[in-house]
Amino acid sequence: MHSDARPPLTLTLAAIGALLFLHLPILLIFLYAFTTEERTYQFPPPGLTTEWFAVAWNRADIWPPLYLSLRVAAVSTALALILGTLCAAAMAKARFFGRDQISLLIILPIALPGIITGMSLRSAYAIMDIPFSTFTIILGHATFCIVIVFNNAVARFRRLSGSIVEASMDLGANGFQTFRHVLLPNLGSALLAGGMLAFALSFDEVIVTTFTAGQQSTLPIWMLNELVRPRQRPVTNVVAIVVFVTTFIPILLAYYLTRGGSETAGGGK
Amino acid sequence: MAFATDTPHMTPAVEFQSVSRHFGAVRAVDGVNLTVAEGEFFAMLGPSGSGKTTCLRLISGFEKPTAGVIRIFGQDSGNTPPNRRNVNTVFQDYALFPHMNVRDNVAYGLMVKGIDRRTRHAKAEEILAVVKLDDYGDRKPGQLSGGQRQRVALARALVNEPQVLLLDEPLGALDLKLREAMQDELKSLQQRLGITFIFVTHDQGEALSMADRVAVFADGKIAQIGTPSEVYTRPRTRFVADFVGSSNVVAPAMAKALGGPEAWASLRPESIRLLPWSKSEIRGSVTAMRYLGSGTRVAVTLPVGEISVLVPAGLPLPNIGDSVGLMLAPNALHPLDGA
Known part of the structure; x- marks a missing residue:
């Protein structure tokens, strides 16, 4: 239904109110990164300073979590790109009994609450006697990263004319040549978008990580711990800005890369 | 060949x-x-x-x-x-x-x-x-x-x-x-x-x-x-x-009525001509007509069934309900394998 009539005033006000409620707190986070008051988040800030950026830069305890987060995000994204694409290729092509059910099982990790994924992985590691390490965090993150890549890739596979793969084989290409010259160029932007979304999700993941990290801290977990400490609070806000930028930019890019398609479906974790 | x-x-x-x-x-x-x-x-x-x-x-x-x-x-x-x-x-x-x-x-x-x-x-x-x-x-x-x-x-x-x-x-x-x-x-x-x-x-x-x-x-x-x-x-x-060119598939009774042997046969719509009612032994009435551009397909109902006739463009067309006579070209009835 398309209507030229103006919506009622109350609805407009409610919408504006909801948007402000959603987004003003983010601005507050930015604002508190510049406050001169380090113990409490006092509003309005008594004064503004950029000294916390320098302090954050020099704090030795920030860098290991940052490196860990980047490493985990990069490796789980790479894993997800390989496994998710293969999975999508298989599911897009095959017709077999129970295909829809298996499709659902692949997507399930994204629908499952993180706390369930975390608990189940933790008990699985315990049963199998796997000590906590970077590897266990990566496995945890890969569970939902694969889904993101799978969702993006499977949508693109469906949109591609099925016969271009056959055409390639018909013209004498082997499986690898077909993948390299026909599939990859057509999947490229979907994979890039899926990869960036997966990276962003992994980079700020807290719940699954708390169950699978052991003694190590990723950046979001470091922030959670830091919030309960009384000193140098604005440093956390500086880190929050870093996290915001590292996750927001890829998601924004992913959105623009796949605009017009339905590939970003399932990016809600 | x-x-x-x-x-x-x-x-x-x-x-x-x-x-x-x-x-x-x-x-x-x-x-x-x-x-x-x-x-x-x-x-x-x-x-x-x-x-x-x-x-x-x-x-x-x-x-x-x-x-x-x-x-x-x-x-x-x-x-x-x-x-x-x-x-x-x-x-x-x-x-x-x-x-x-x-x-x-x-x-x-x-x-x-x-x-x-x-x-x-x-x-x-x-x-x-x-x-x-x-x-x-x-x-x-x-x-x-x-x-x-x-x-x-x-x-x-x-x-x-x-x-x-x-x-x-x-x-x-x-x-x-x-x-x-x-x-x-x-x-x-x-x-x-x-x-x-x-x-x-x-x-x-x-x-x-x-x-x-x-x-x-x-x-x-x-x-x-x-x-x-x-x-x-x-x-x-x-x-x-x-399937090939929408022939009339003629049942044995119809084939006999059209002057052929009593067996399954095919009959091309273009190998039948319409005549005035009085000029032919084979008679029927026009029940439907479809204009095709290059001709008109006329459905003629005989006592034993319906048959399709192609009247090329330019030839006079009957009206629906008219009684008409049919004339077949020589050897127009082509016998088909039993099934």
């Missing part, structure tokens, strides 16, 4: 020996025997689900036979993968690579064989000239019309110099005018290149006008195989009579 398909010393381009392809309980292709001679323009005609496309995919290698032997130029090919067969396909939806320009699309088969860029681009341009797309090398498939895409698909297949070219409903997506132009073009291209063409269609007009020989498919089997005029004028079964 120019095509001596039964001479033993000539290797057929494609040979099926009792080939079957079953999908579970579905017998898509069921015990098909056929021989396509080198240089022949061969049509596989049939309604959808008759097995003609599966036959094509058996030749291209995308399907493997459940039973039987497929030989391509004498070589047993049943288990050879598609990329190892010297056979190329023009796909129904053309299946052009959307991310490549026309030149790279056409050169694709040469690229995967490892031929250097300069040589393969030169060959691509050469073949693009053959299909009259000289200046389109830099365009993307999305910028072309349906007919142009069709030519690119053709060029992309022909650049590999295949022993056999397969065409899957090649003209199905084109509008009528373009389709007729492409029919002539395909035919002359095939004659110039001398490559064996095998094409699949559900359009009997297309099959009859282009092919040297036609195989009519029904339920996974070949109902009849022969030259277009053989299939058209002497259909062997009721199915062929009905």
Whole structure:
């Protein structure tokens, strides 16, 4: 239904109110990164300073979590790109009994609450006697990263004319040549978008990580711990800005890369 | 006939020996025997689900036979993968690579064989000239019309110099005018290149006008195989009579009423003439008329059943409800095999 009539005033006000409620707190986070008051988040800030950026830069305890987060995000994204694409290729092509059910099982990790994924992985590691390490965090993150890549890739596979793969084989290409010259160029932007979304999700993941990290801290977990400490609070806000930028930019890019398609479906974790 | 398909010393381009392809309980292709001679323009005609496309995919290698032997130029090919067969396909939806320009699309088969860029681009341009797309090398498939895409698909297949070219409903997506132009073009291209063409269609007009020989498919089997005029004028079964050019399929009682022997027969609508009621022993009344442009199809109901008569444009037409007499051309009733 398309209507030229103006919506009622109350609805407009409610919408504006909801948007402000959603987004003003983010601005507050930015604002508190510049406050001169380090113990409490006092509003309005008594004064503004950029000294916390320098302090954050020099704090030795920030860098290991940052490196860990980047490493985990990069490796789980790479894993997800390989496994998710293969999975999508298989599911897009095959017709077999129970295909829809298996499709659902692949997507399930994204629908499952993180706390369930975390608990189940933790008990699985315990049963199998796997000590906590970077590897266990990566496995945890890969569970939902694969889904993101799978969702993006499977949508693109469906949109591609099925016969271009056959055409390639018909013209004498082997499986690898077909993948390299026909599939990859057509999947490229979907994979890039899926990869960036997966990276962003992994980079700020807290719940699954708390169950699978052991003694190590990723950046979001470091922030959670830091919030309960009384000193140098604005440093956390500086880190929050870093996290915001590292996750927001890829998601924004992913959105623009796949605009017009339905590939970003399932990016809600 | 120019095509001596039964001479033993000539290797057929494609040979099926009792080939079957079953999908579970579905017998898509069921015990098909056929021989396509080198240089022949061969049509596989049939309604959808008759097995003609599966036959094509058996030749291209995308399907493997459940039973039987497929030989391509004498070589047993049943288990050879598609990329190892010297056979190329023009796909129904053309299946052009959307991310490549026309030149790279056409050169694709040469690229995967490892031929250097300069040589393969030169060959691509050469073949693009053959299909009259000289200046389109830099365009993307999305910028072309349906007919142009069709030519690119053709060029992309022909650049590999295949022993056999397969065409899957090649003209199905084109509008009528373009389709007729492409029919002539395909035919002359095939004659110039001398490559064996095998094409699949559900359009009997297309099959009859282009092919040297036609195989009519029904339920996974070949109902009849022969030259277009053989299939058209002497259909062997009721199915062929009905499917190729919408003949009257005449039941034994009707055949007797029309002055023939009491047996199943086919009768072309164009081999019947309408006469004034008093001038013929065979009489009926007009129950329906359909204008076709080049003529009018008139349904005449006789005491034993209905029959369809084609009145060419320009001849006087009866009115619905009129009583008319019928006259058959000599030998118009063509006997059909029992079923």
